[in-house]
Amino acid sequence: MSNCLSGNEAVAYAIKQINPDVMGAFPITPSTEIPEHFAQYVADGEVDTEYVTVESEHSSMSVCVAAEAAGARSVCATSSCGLALMYELLYIAASCRLPITLACVNRALSGPININNDHSDSMGARDSGWIQIYAENNQEAYDNFIMAVPVGETPSVRLPVMTCMDGFITSHAVENIELLETDAVRKFVGEYNPENYLLKKENPLAVGPYDISPYYMEHKVMEAEAMKAAKARILEVAAEFAKISGRHYGLFEEYRMEDAQLALVLIGSSAGTAKAAVDKLRENGVKAGLIKVRVFRPFPGEELARALANTKAVAVMDKSEGFSANGGPLFAETRSALYDLKDRPYLIDIVYGLGGRDLKTEDVEEVFGRLAYITVTGETGPVYTHLGQRQRRR
């Protein structure tokens, strides 16, 4: 069925269709509408989820951790500082191998306080052990949330999943999207039946030990193995999802990459703008292409290297500053992935869009212009730069 929904409504609707056991709810812009819509579903009796309206995001994630450990499928939504407040628990959720699903509506981190979109919140949590899947638009936000559940709950994975969409740009913009029938969603996600859980009568379970040096590292390696295993599982689930939806998803999307010599790598809603720019450049005979990274954790390094192997110059576009003084997080991952290629393309990093700064098609064209110049001169110039800075007055 076709519907006109905002990204937040689409995710709330996905959660309604999943009808999880427990939801931890706390408001923060721009994700607030997700728990708001869900509260209405609860009030209308459309779901029988235990809806826990906590006093902070820290407690929201704490509720999800305990509920999931107790055997309940648990979800929540947050943004920005809310995710930052959950930080401690994100690691705990992952290390306890609890497949919670969290909708992260990406927003800049304070400070200074700013409610608009960039990826600094989820990028800050990129090493917490969560699977991260990013959406370009409302349709993907909806689809990703539904696929996240069986991915995380797979016994060989058992990791929490963060599905991300761009705040306001995706969360508040209304688009036509295709929704699945609720029965199809319920069938797709199935029942959550973990092997061991706190409320299991036959076998009491202890969760969250003090873990000493002789064991701690083994547990972390198991977690790392699970993240590796997640990659194949994400593709399997996407293939199953294609059967019921007709929509196909990979670890990343390649747009006009077949013979591309100049390419962008980026994440999220900017892909729409970039695709328009690529189309325009193609009309002018420029062999431009785009890779939109969908799955950032686990990072598809080998696959990305293969996809970029025949390009001449690549611009990675980071929608978060990493303050590494050496480029943003997507750049660091991509450059590392390309290192094993025999012939590597030129590579630059463009940090853009912080705190909701617009990215226009002209901006993207300018980046491609730089790439073209690099291929002609063989000079990369400054590797790591920021796009669209106003002139500083002296």
Next chain:
Amino acid sequence: MSAVYDLKREVEKPERLTGGHRLCAGCGAGIIVSGVLRALEKEDRAVIVNATSCLEVSTFMYPYTAYTDSFIHSAFENSAATCSGAEAAYNALKRRGKVEGTVKFITFSGDGGTYDIGLQSLSGAMERGHDMVYVCYDNEAYMNTGIQRSSSTPRFARTTTSAVGPVGKGKKQNKKDLTEILVAHNIPYAAQTAPIGNFRDLHTKSYKAIYTEGPCFLNVLSPCPRGWDYPMAKLPEIIKLAVDTCVWPLYEVEEGVWRLSYMPKKKLPVEEFFRSQGRFKHMFLKGNEWMIEEAQQYVDQKWERLLERTDA
């Protein structure tokens, strides 16, 4: 629970906190946990929650757990939220016919995890009305990290962050009255207790807390031989002195009705409690008599107020 409390019969129940845990000899926490869990009906299961604490690291060091019931620890400041999450799961799974029998939800946290870093989480869980019991084992400082002052540490007590010297007089501030804060949440049951005598007080209050529907709170005095500096065999004596000096009065507030649980036959001077522990040693130095006087005045004021409230 039968009408008459019988310690012998109660201790015949299988221990839910088994021996072999790593708590110090002379620590209050272990006997408090055993004492509280003993109030569970035999056939009922429990999910036990711990905040990060001495108790947690001593009772669940991988791969051994001292609990026979299910257990979860996640962090320091979120034990109440954690307990509420497990309880929410129980409600959800019960509704969907996926869990059998009665399960009770009991949290144990120290004073650091309760009075300080966990206060928001606790307040939230109490306000939301989860069917759970929150037990604070109050040893009046951050003992797990090496005896630092908390908002529960009494005035003048020496800790590693309320040091004593030519200028420092131990902790500057009085102890936060957490039990009153919990009473102000209008929860169905809040009580102050201690593992004293034959444990009747701890047992009956634990039973009430566990089997009263809704959020219930127990604040339990839990001496610490390392932090309070006393010989481990003196544990029962110190608890008795805390209660008989009215430093730690035993009372309960049930549906808003205050009730004194224990009236000392003879109210002892507070210095008898202070003298039993090294953390108050400097109060007995020449020139520091004012400390004992002020501490006595404070305890007397609090006690008078409690007597008024309980109509005792």
